[in-house]
Amino acid sequence: DIQMTQSPSSLSASVGDRVTITCRASQGISNHLAWYQQIPGKSPKLLIYAASTLQSGVPSRFSGSGSGTDFTLTISSLRPEDFATYYCQKYNGAPLTFGGGTKVEIK
Amino acid sequence: EVQLLESGGGLEQPGGSLRLACAAAGFTFSNYAMSWVRQAPGKGLEWVSAISGGGTTTNFADSVKGRFTISRDSSKNTLYLQMSSLRAEDTAVYFCAKFRSANWYDAFDIWGQGTMVTVSS
Numbered sequence: 001d002i003q004m005t006q007s008p009s010s011l012s013a014s015v016g017d018r019v020t021i022t023c024r025a026s027q028g029i030s031n032h033l034a035w036y037q038q039i040p041g042k043s044p045k046l047l048i049y050a051a052s053t054l055q056s057g058v059p060s061r062f063s064g065s066g067s068g069t070d071f072t073l074t075i076s077s078l079r080p081e082d083f084a085t086y087y088c089q090k091y092n093g094a095p096l097t098f099g100g101g102t103k104v105e106i107k
Numbered sequence: 108e109v110q111l112l113e114s115g116g117g118l119e120q121p122g123g124s125l126r127l128a129c130a131a132a133g134f135t136f137s138n139y140a141m142s143w144v145r146q147a148p149g150k151g152l153e154w155v156s157a158i159s160g161g162g163t164t165t166n167f168a169d170s171v172k173g174r175f176t177i178s179r180d181s182s183k184n185t186l187y188l189q190m191s192s193l194r195a196e197d198t199a200v201y202f203c204a205k206f207r208s209a210n211w212y213d214a215f216d217i218w219g220q221g222t223m224v225t226v227s228s
Binding site for chain 1: 142144151152153154157166168169202207212213214215216218219220221
């Protein structure tokens with residue numbers, strides 16, 4: 001099975017900072033990658049699919065890039081409501097594996 | 108409004124069974140594959156199972172294969188997860204999720220609020 005490895009597992013940042021999270025697949029998955037945001041106590045929310053396509057209604061400060069095995073999620077200017085845990089997920093086939101998550105905390 | 112509402116969670120003993128349900132509204136249920144994802148307390152997301160729009164094709168994570176079954180009733184717009192031979196490690200919040208498109212595999216664009224399953228004696 002393909003493994004999804006996110007880094008870092010956590011980070012501290014300030015409002016206004018640029019934040020980048022990486023996700024690496026153990027084998028190529030083309031662009032079949034999604035990013036989700038989860039606020040504690042809430043359901044995950046889809047941010048990006050097909051590695052770089054912004055889901056409707058998601059602010060443009062979120063962006064995704066990559067293909068094959070290496071992917072990134074970037075938040076261009078962190079806002080207070082962005083402090084959450086972020087997960088990548090591959091969906092090119094079963095199992096639909098998630099990365100371990102990156103917790104973005106307030107510095 | 109597109110929404111998913113899970114039910115059926117609770118406390119069950121090891122070796123027991125539970126059936127979760129997910130009521131869908133606001134979209135043509137039979138057009139979309141659906142899935143279950145779980146999250147153990149304080150842990151990350153784990154995909155559990157998926158079922159095609161017509162209900163004829165299913166897939167399971169190795170951790171639940173042979174113990175869980177997934178089904179759907181399009182007349183009731185409801186997704187199910189039948190869980191048997193429950194183990195302590197099945198303790199988690201269980202989310203149902205809708206695939207974004209009619210493709211068999213895609214991102215999950217709609218999630219339910221989750222239902223808690225606790226397996227303990």
